[in-house]
Amino acid sequence: MNPFDRIAPLLFAAVLLETVLYGGFERGLLGQSPQCDPTKVMTTETCLRCHGNEVTQWKKTPHFETFENLAKNPRASEITDKLGLTSVKRNDICTQCHYTMQAEGDRIKPIAGVSCESCHGASKDWVNIHNDYGGPLATRDSESAAHRLERLDKSVGLGMRNTTNVYLIARNCLQCHTVPNEKLVNIGGHVAGSDSFELVAWSQGVVRHNFARTGATSNTESTPERLRVMYIAGLLADLEFSTRAVATATTKGTYGSTVAERAGRVSLRLFEIQQEIHDEHLERALIAFASAQLRTDNGQQLLAIADEIQQAGLAFAKNADGTELAAVDAWLPNPRNYK
Numbered sequence: 001m002n003p004f005d006r007i008a009p010l011l012f013a014a015v016l017l018e019t020v021l022y023g024g025f026e027r028g029l030l031g032q033s034p035q036c037d038p039t040k041v042m043t044t045e046t047c048l049r050c051h052g053n054e055v056t057q058w059k060k061t062p063h064f065e066t067f068e069n070l071a072k073n074p075r076a077s078e079i080t081d082k083l084g085l086t087s088v089k090r091n092d093i094c095t096q097c098h099y100t101m102q103a104e105g106d107r108i109k110p111i112a113g114v115s116c117e118s119c120h121g122a123s124k125d126w127v128n129i130h131n132d133y134g135g136p137l138a139t140r141d142s143e144s145a146a147h148r149l150e151r152l153d154k155s156v157g158l159g160m161r162n163t164t165n166v167y168l169i170a171r172n173c174l175q176c177h178t179v180p181n182e183k184l185v186n187i188g189g190h191v192a193g194s195d196s197f198e199l200v201a202w203s204q205g206v207v208r209h210n211f212a213r214t215g216a217t218s219n220t221e222s223t224p225e226r227l228r229v230m231y232i233a234g235l236l237a238d239l240e241f242s243t244r245a246v247a248t249a250t251t252k253g254t255y256g257s258t259v260a261e262r263a264g265r266v267s268l269r270l271f272e273i274q275q276e277i278h279d280e281h282l283e284r285a286l287i288a289f290a291s292a293q294l295r296t297d298n299g300q301q302l303l304a305i306a307d308e309i310q311q312a313g314l315a316f317a318k319n320a321d322g323t324e325l326a327a328v329d330a331w332l333p334n335p336r337n338y339k
């Protein structure tokens, strides 16, 4: 039997029947925090020394602006009031996703909005490794392709998220953009995730900062091959984090039903694509998800499935070049819709 015939009925059952969440009892599962380790945050001032163009571009984004604007937004005080919090900058709920925190002695303080390190990882351990072309005499032009990969892989080992595996970056986006916090959504009234989030459309507009790849001052568009990889990596990361989010749902309600529907919707899109591309990693993720029961009080199963999707996502995106994924072009967003 063709494996897709096997996945399809399971998947539809998981999506159409079991998105109905039933009320459960309180469970202690908490989402992981998207916050960087504050003791390893170096700040964008550090990056600025060598990445001036990237910093200039970043300053045009809502990620930068949220640092100044969030506290002034009346919606923010409505949310903090409902949660019984006094200020957006002085609680570890809002700061998890809206700010970058840095340790200063015993204190941890907000130093920026969603910064370079929020996406690329707190940099203390890798900042002096990731840019080493191979000794003081080596240059960008003298570096071999193999050395470049070795340097970037080594940096990943030290906590960096870079272009060698875009799934690492995509995971981060979705860890914030699925808003995996039930109380924040159901009691605080925070938006239940960015429902139109899609990695290509959301990273190729104002967020894009592709200067390094050409070593020039122009912000080059990503190649179609790269966009295909990003598109699928984004959907897989969405599936991973929507599944994680369902794992923490304790009641029916806006949060639980939104994240469950989201997981269902994303899995169907991936399933459609898989019928065209027949990718082994995508198949692994879909088979794992097909057994998911999207309901409350099922955290253990759902977290195990999310872990499996994560492994599939990492394997998919590792040094992927996208040349064989031309079929994905049919799903890519129109550049007019880039955020």
Ligand code: HEC
Binding pocket: 042, 043, 044, 046, 047, 048, 049, 050, 051, 116, 117, 120, 123, 127, 130, 131, 140, 152, 161, 162, 163, 164, 212, 213, 215
């Ligand atoms: C002393 C200079 C220097 C500093 C400081 C620096 N970088 Fe870099 N960075 C580089 C160089 C050089 C490269 C390699 C560019 C190339 O590919 O030729 C690079 C590449 C990168 C890449 C792309 C890696 C890839 O996947 O191709 C990222 C992401 C990055 N830096 C992030 C940061 C962040 C975040 C900071 C601040 C915490 C930072 N860098 C600080 C010099 C620096």
Ligand code: HEC
Binding pocket: 073, 075, 076, 077, 079, 080, 083, 085, 088, 093, 094, 095, 096, 097, 098, 175, 176, 177, 178, 179, 180, 181, 184, 188, 190, 191, 193, 194, 195
């Ligand atoms: C899990 C991550 C996460 C946490 C925690 C979080 N936010 Fe957000 N917040 C987001 C994301 C992502 C958006 C962007 C949503 C979009 O536009 O798609 C956002 C947008 C907002 C907005 C603008 C949208 C609107 O409703 O007007 C406000 C205000 C806001 N957050 C307030 C808060 C406050 C206050 C807290 C703390 C009580 C908080 N957030 C905690 C992720 C988070």
Ligand code: HEC
Binding pocket: 044, 047, 051, 054, 055, 056, 058, 063, 114, 115, 116, 117, 118, 119, 120, 162, 163, 164, 166, 169, 203, 207, 209, 210, 211, 212, 213, 214, 222, 226
């Ligand atoms: C919202 C998340 C996000 C933020 C914030 C962010 N980046 Fe990136 N960065 C990305 C993504 C996504 C890519 C593209 C990855 C790819 O093509 O695989 C990228 C790529 C890069 C690259 C490689 C670009 C190239 O041409 O290959 C560099 C260098 C870089 N970022 C540095 C920075 C610096 C410095 C900052 C802060 C000023 C920063 N980034 C802020 C998500 C982010």
Ligand code: HEC
Binding pocket: 034, 062, 063, 065, 066, 069, 070, 096, 097, 098, 114, 118, 119, 169, 170, 172, 173, 174, 176, 177, 199, 202, 203, 207, 339
């Ligand atoms: C640490 C949490 C965090 C991470 C990581 C993150 N974001 Fe965001 N993002 C936010 C928050 C919070 C907002 C809303 C800011 C506000 O309105 O105050 C936002 C807003 C945005 C917006 C503007 C949305 C709009 O409607 O205008 C885009 C686009 C975006 N993010 C793309 C991305 C992409 C792409 C990635 C990954 C490459 C990413 N983000 C990673 C937290 C995050």
